[in-house]
Amino acid sequence: MAPVSTERDLRLDLFRGLALWLIFLDHIPSNAVSWITIRNYGFSDATEIFVFISGYTAAFVYGRAMRQHGFIVASARVLKRAWQIYVAHVFLLAIYLAEIAYVANSFDNPLYAEEMGVLDFLKNPDVTILQALLLKFKPVNMDILPLYILLLAWFPPMLWLLLRAPSIALLASASLYALMWLFDWNIPAYPSGTWVFNPYAWQLLFVFGAWCALGGAQNLSRWIHSRVVVGLAIAYLIFAFAIAMTWYFPRLAVFVPKFVGEAIYPIDKTNLDVLRIIHFLALAVITVAFVPRDWPALKSRIFWPPIVCGQHSLETFCLGVFLSFAGHFVFTDVSNRVFTQVIVSFLGIAIMVAVAALISWYREAERQGGGPNPPAAKPGYAGGDL
């Protein structure tokens, strides 16, 4: 089964870029602007979009490499990518340690004696840093990259299978997901508990993305565009929205029949609850139905900022994590007025766009022969960078 088109699907870049913005906004604690992000209006959030599109692009890029250069070469490239992400993760960790060491030294308030105990691990950095390098100790909001690393490390055999028997590969992935629910599989974390994003669960969305990239989306398109499916998707999104409203207006909670509550709660993010998957799929169906691949606006200036971010997602993601730390600093040390929060949010996104544009420019300059690589080594990034 061959990829249907080698032309870059800008919708992927657009929505990954938007997902990165939302992740940035959600990662600044107490940010009033994060009020606009999708997690407040339904079950799924930007993580689903990011993981799905990452799977899609990974299959797009490395699937072609595997077909052209064979299993070994493609696997080496996948693992190289995983290594780059690992290095990025360790870099963010260093910034995180600097932040909390600062807080530990500068903040003291009897009201928060208990909460400050979270800094206790600074007392034995040997253990903590080692556990962090093993991806077992993961600070708050730094769970996506370890998940991504693991998903990529495990991707070569899955890609091999996807290229030969896509249905069997998807079935295997779904079975792993089911077994995870059955046997409570997860990876242990430090100092206790398990991974916040259970890789056994989230791999399903990644593999599903890959499956779609390798022709699955084409096979599904008749379904996706059917009125019944679009109608069901809209109905489900409205249902999720109604439930989400009861989280903010406790009074509305009495309207949720008890059996509905028992059926849906708790909506498990760690193990990628089925309700979340369906919510993501519903969003995807609506998107595909209303945003055609050749929509002219995709090439317009309005959508250029998110698209350029989506095209350099690793750099933009890392920058976003760093900027969310910085933004939190501004709130705690300068001002936490809503006005400041809006400024910080917009400034952060502007910086993400500027840096992504700079990277684009540099890549282009390199490609045209200005850089150390000869122009012949043009990377096959038709689906964008990972």
Place this chain on the structure above:
Amino acid sequence: MKERLLLLALLMLGSGSARAEHPEACRVAENLLEPSFRLPQVTRAIAAKHLTVLVVGAGSSQLPGSSGAGNASNGEGNAYPARLQYALAQQLPGVQVKVTTDVKAKRTALEMVKTLPAALNASKPALLVWQTGTVDAMLAIDPDQFSQALDKGINIAHSVGADVVLINAQYSPRTESMIALGTYAEDMRWVALQHEVPLFDRFSIMKLWGEQGTFDLYSATKKLDIAERVHDCIGRLLADLVISAAKPEEPSVNGSR
């Protein structure tokens, strides 16, 4: 995000019954205090003119200077359990109010459940006020295990004829990027709903205070004054919640609509 909606909710629902004797500071959060469920044992205890409350909690239920364990004294302590006793006694004239505590820092929900039967047995309360969630979040305890501990604790209290009010974590802006309270707060909300016990949403209330500038929760001070005022307000609002959930009249969830 949420606070925008909360403000909106405040405007839409109207500010309900603002009590005049309260310091202005506490009043902002009254819309968060609508009890969703009743406290029948407390109703009975108030009718019998003798109300005993047991507060079980961890580090955020105490302040330096107030003794963590034992009696919450006669309203002289500065942490919220003592302030609760004071506020309850003021609002329930003629009722003998006694708040006892089982408070020790750094305890997870499961650790508190272990000492719960003994503590309940010692004070035979009509109401268990259970503050938890912070330490579990800090240690990233398995959320399933956390929920199970909550289930267990509530069942133990109900089995000895005590009502339960849950209190979630404090809003702590400085450590927000280090402690992921999200899952644990959700779990508490869900368990409270499932067992039909009221949840005192300390997190949202304190967040609203921070937003509106009622208290400067960012301040790096070694002094106790802000902490004491925060605990005083929590004690008062908690008393409001308990009393309105124990009112013998029709439940507010039906009455107000």
